[in-house]
Amino acid sequence: MRKPDRFGVLGVALAGALLLAGCSSDDGGGAPAAAGGQQANPSASAAAAAAEVAVTPGDGEQANPTTPIVVTAKEGTLDSVTVTNAKKGSAVKGELSADKKTWTSAEVLGYAASYQVKATAVNTDGQRVDRTATVTTLSPKAQAYPSFIPAPSITDVGVGQPLVVKFDQDVTDKAAAEKALKVTSTPAQTGGWYWLSKREVHYRPQQYWKAGTTIALHAAIYGVDLGGGVYGQTDRDLTLKVHDAWVAKADGNTEQMQVFQNGSLVKTMPISMGKDATPTHLGAHVISDKKQKYTMDSCTYGVCPPDPKAYRSDENFALRISNDGEFVHENPNSVGAQGSANVSHGCINLNAANASWFFDHFNLGDVVEVANSGGPQLPIYDTYGDWAVSWDAWQAGSALK
Template identity: 65%
Template sequence: MQRRKVRLIPSRPIFAVLAVGAVVGLNACSPSGGAGSVPTKSPDPAPVVDITAAGGDQVNPTTPIEVSAHDGKLTSVTVTNPSGKQVQGAMAGDGSGWRTTEVLGYDTDYEVTATAAGKAGKTTTQHKTIHTLTPKAKAYPSLIPVPKSGNDVGVGQPIVVRFDHAIKNRAAAERAMQVTATPDQPGSWSWISNKEVHYRPKDYWKPGTQVSVKINLYGVDLGDGVYGETDRTLDFHVHDAWVAKADGNTEQMQIFHNGQFVRAMPISMGKDITPTHVGAHVISDKQQKYTMDSCTYGVCPGQPGYYRTDEFFAERISNDGEFVHENPASVAQQGSSNVSHGCINLDQDNAAWFFQNFGLGDVVEVTNSGGPPLPVWDTYGDWSLPWDKWKAGSALP
């Protein structure tokens, strides 16, 4: 039998196979390889700066602009208005944040630039424009008593806020208006109209009371696109209680100082066709000489009942033309009959004494005049409503 020749092929060196395996293993674990690679975080990332203000492109001007830094600390923040004036702000102690400390303006673009530095010296600067909301209208709150130094009023003085625009969201307005009385006394706001709200205590103010009023309406949404135009403050002191009690049956007016009777005066009140309103009146103005003109309430020259005359020691007790004042022409009727157009007439001596002792906020209570109650909307008919009805005029529970 012929033997078949077998060709021997040299095998590959074993070290080569191992080398290939080593390369394959290296590629599978390399962080720079393809699928399955694990990235590593840079040890010193660049800082991140965030600029925020709630409200999107309609930021409420009372909302602060806030700046924060991550992976670093803020080194500078500037906020400027269109005229280039910088807005004041405060930096957190660790440099992680910053926020404005003054209120902004309505309908204004503010340019914000903030820079932060990281640990390895890397810096990031961020820019952003913040736009504040644009009100449809701004409501200005005028105040009575008029804010001034040394305000001193009587125990019947209400706090009056009058707006130049109608207020739909009355509850929001009330929540923004704070009254603090020392000593503390129960009190409430009550709306006279959609543009006027008054505050009074349950009973007359206690003599010696200090009252502080804070009208924090700026930035407050008052409804229908109307926002508060500004904040205001008012402080006043309540002096001794001066209350006059005018009685149409006796034709006398008794004067009480801190509850003690001090004087009685003969008077003449409004005649039958122009009776004096009954109820508690509050003195809102006083003039040594005052021209009274019936045309101010619709009775003008040529019409029956027209008059125009100068009166002295005149103190207004309602906007319906009612005053306490001197009237020499009615001295004979004072103490016996009512002949005026609605005023309380006094002789010269009593009128001068009354003028010297009674002032803004003091009270004249009228009874038995034959007239209707003083309307709550008249200046100031606030005390004509009992306490429960007065409180019902508030927009808050």
Template identity: 60%
Template sequence: MAVGAIVAVALSLTACSTSSSPSAGPAGGAPAPRPVAQVSISPSPGSGINPTTPVVVQAVHGKLTTVTVTNASKGNTVAGALSPDGAKWTSTEDLAYGASYRVVADATGTDGKTVTQQSTLTTVSPAAQAFPALTPAPPAPGLTFGVGQIIGVSFDHKVTDRAAAENALTVTTTPSQPGSWHWIDDRTLHYRPPSYWQPGTTVKLDAKLYGVNLGSGVYGKTDRSATYHIHDSWIAKADGATDQMQIVHNGAVVGTMPISMGKDATPTHSGPHVISDKQQQVVMDSCTYGVCPPSPKAYKSTEFWAERISNDGEFVHENPASVGAQGSTNVSHGCINLNPQNAQIFFNEFGLGDVVEAVNTPGGPLPIYDTYGDWELNWTQWQAGSALHH
């Protein structure tokens, strides 16, 4: 079913009865006639509705016997529920965009007569329907994420009413933690807490975007939801001055590894990085981000036990060729190099959403748009990127 929207409604109402009301009897003798059923259908004529707004049919002085809401072009009927007293029927599913619906309701009055009421509803046709892609994608059962994991929504059309979009998004955390959205660009917004997630947190995202006007004639295409589970805290602290990387598990240092970071010509970005992908074998090609031969910065090589920490070509990975420099000199193209044994240990312990913090490197901070550069902003800066915190 298409997503919801503000609806232009053309509503024509007719009513008929199988018989007229009983006439009054002779003066002084006949009882008062029982009232006929009265049926109302909302929305009323001339009102605009959103497809997520239920169609409601009510009967006074009687009970509803049948109610049908039918898509005129497709012929399918809209599901609904009748109240226990038979006086009210409410649709239980949304309408579609650009569709006409015929509503027909029958009610039997206290006079025993049947009354029929009809109406026609026509819904709006959006200029475009924006699909919300979720970041990360809804995970497979058992997949968990690190304390640095960013939650995000990316639309395939520009959003001009950012507040409407944010109001349609609900993040529920257990245990409860504060958080805020931040717009990365006019199609993408991310969500994070003031500092890393608490280990063991469950994060549920509900994107109730069906029927939401996102501005400029663009409406949400569908509702979506996802639940993410946060595992233990794993944070690697890479120091370009000592060429050592501490491994911190739930706040305790459990190991230290010699490393080689980016050389001055191709420095590692400073600040928090978040692992977004991991592969046992990766072909690293600088051409993928625009640095191609004959540039002296160009490279192409196959690396092992590789975990991506930015889209700027930065990984934590094994590099046997730099083992002699690890622990003493920074010689990489921006990656954090490990010896084969430590690379496998790191690969086995660290996964999606885990954090690598780089310090004492001449590289500037990750741009916020670089996958998960979100943690480069302090909490005040982050909140300023929300349409609801102004």
């Protein structure tokens, strides 16, 4: 018998082994062969996206100085941000968000200024990207300054005190200005603004202020477009406290003046008001100034010699109630007429004792109501003729009606 060929048997075995290897599954977790015969690397990952930095307002934009500069990182976080006033070299304060993705300026900017922004952001791979930018603010044609009456140095006023804001530039967008003038009263009382001109606006409540009221005026006009290229120059604040309600009622028929404190009659005194040629104005007057000694000169409001209505005299205990020469004051020359006839140039005359008492008790913002004087109504523009205007008419004087 012929013996098997051992090489032939080995060849068959190898062929079977190769066949089995080709048919078996990979249960050992190995990666299949990649295209082109390359084995895939399971530890490889995509590269992190590059960080980006955005700055607003953007280059070339004339930004309002009240608009904050905002620096934002995308696909990363902010590593550093500096914003510098190009002219002054001073750094602008700012705050970085907790996630380090946003930086926001924390102070108002200036008009007609340029700010240099330098920022660096880092992505998750630690790759850094730098960004520089320039922010430019608008340049107004003019800036309007808001003066206050009473001045902020005055803190205590009477129940008749209006708030007056006077601008040193024409305001053509009165609505924008009025929106920026915020009045808060505690306790709350209904009130409103009334424009006397393009430069002057008054605020008063519907009724006299309540005694004890705190009044706060915030003029947030910086950055406000007031029209015609004019912008607000600065923000300002005023806080007033209203004292007891002192109201005097002067009657030309009885030649008497009754004085009320918080609604209760506390004193009655004889008076002499303006004669027929120079009658005292009718209506509610508000005390705007007081001087223990004062020289009264009609030339200060345009009535000068040889006009027969002209006068000049030194008086005591003088409290101004209008801007055309009306005061409550002592006048020893009219004592004989006080209580019986009107002989003054328009003032309310008192004897020495009553004038001294009145001077001690009445102050800025307190009210003197004049009735039956034979004179015309006190004009609204005559210092504080605000109370001569009906509430409906007052509301119509608002730019936001």
